[in-house]
């Protein structure tokens with residue numbers, strides 16, 4: 363049965379690959395799905411071009427024990443049905459769009475709705491479910507990296523115009539992972555907002571929950587989200603005096619029972635990152651006291667969604683591990699949620715020829 367499902371999954375991938383052969387490949391060429399490693403000493407990363415996903419990040423703890431700190435799946439076939447967004451780049455519009463609808467230049471656009479009445483992460487077949495072209499892969503040496511490319515086509519999930527999307531994962535320094543995304547509107551005005559949706563557990567994926575991790579966020583305000591996780595009121599409020607306040611380091615679990623993200627207990631909150639918009643600046647620091655592993659995230663984006671895996675429920679993960687609620691946390695830097703429906707938020711509209719840049723740097727330590 364499992365084998366049959368896997369073959370079916372692979373058949374779907376081939377179909378998906380042949381449906382849009384225009385994306386940079388020569389006539390008749392098939393885009394193959396693969397797994398690509400980047401390595402710098404005992405720091406290593408795996409990426410697949412299916413959804414431009416980060417599949418693993420391995421580094422030691424203070425005693426030299428290696429662990430993979432990224433939640434995910436063992437095989438590409440299992441990512442085909444992944445509803446949790448394990449590790450992908452999401453787009454063309456990451457996060458939610460109310461009613462999957464917006465108006466641009468007087469025209470109404472309807473997106474595929476895949477989250478109740480709303481659209482999430484670009485629709486039913488957003489960037490996370492597409493096959494990207496591997497432009498360059500350098501596995502080792504001074505600056506191991508991989509660059510992936512996807513041509514998002516006019517009408518994709520209801521969105522206007524062609525967009526060229528690139529992501530580069532690069533081990534730019536010891537225990538440092540840079541993620542550089544860009545998008546170019548080629549021929550029509552369109553919204554563009556990408557994010558990287560990785561679940562982290564610094565104790566190692568599958569090593570229980572992350573409630574004991576210490577978190578510090580460089581964010582004094584948040585966009586108020588309603589029960590559908592939409593910023594329907596458009597209000598931005600201080601985190602001071604709320605369980606969302608991580609300006610001073612605190613355990614993720616310290617106040618989590620008092621937080622409702624949508625309809626689930628746990629964090630699914632949208633923070634406005636402090637500091638100059640468009641500049642690289644610190645966003646978050648997290649540390650697992652038990653292993654001593656820590657990460658620091660820098661990015662150039664205005665907001666960050668903190669999500670604590672509130673919906674895991676005996677979810678099958680890598681290596682036979684089972685992920686339960688709070689098994690990982692996501693630090694999703696991006697633009698404002700549902701900016702297409704909120705003129706009070708910074709615009710995400712690109713005019714033809716305009717380029718979007720999203721840079722993230724993760725510094726790991728132990």
Ligand SMILES: *[C@@H]1O[C@H](CO)[C@@H](O)[C@H](O)[C@H]1NC(C)=O
Pocket residue numbers: 478479
């Ligand atoms: C979707 O909208 C309809 C009509 O407003 C409403 O009845 C329904 O409950 C909504 N569904 C969800 C999942 O929110």
Ligand SMILES: *[C@@H]1O[C@H](CO)[C@@H](O)[C@H](O)[C@H]1NC(C)=O
Pocket residue numbers: 509528529530542543544546717
């Ligand atoms: C986008 O990134 C790719 C890969 O790093 C790079 O080759 C390309 O020049 C970038 N595009 C723009 C418009 O900056």
Ligand SMILES: *[C@@H]1O[C@H](CO)[C@@H](O)[C@H](O)[C@H]1NC(C)=O
Pocket residue numbers: 675
């Ligand atoms: C988890 O799944 C089980 C079985 O599908 C269900 O009975 C239970 O209510 C779920 N728990 C949560 C917290 O959603």
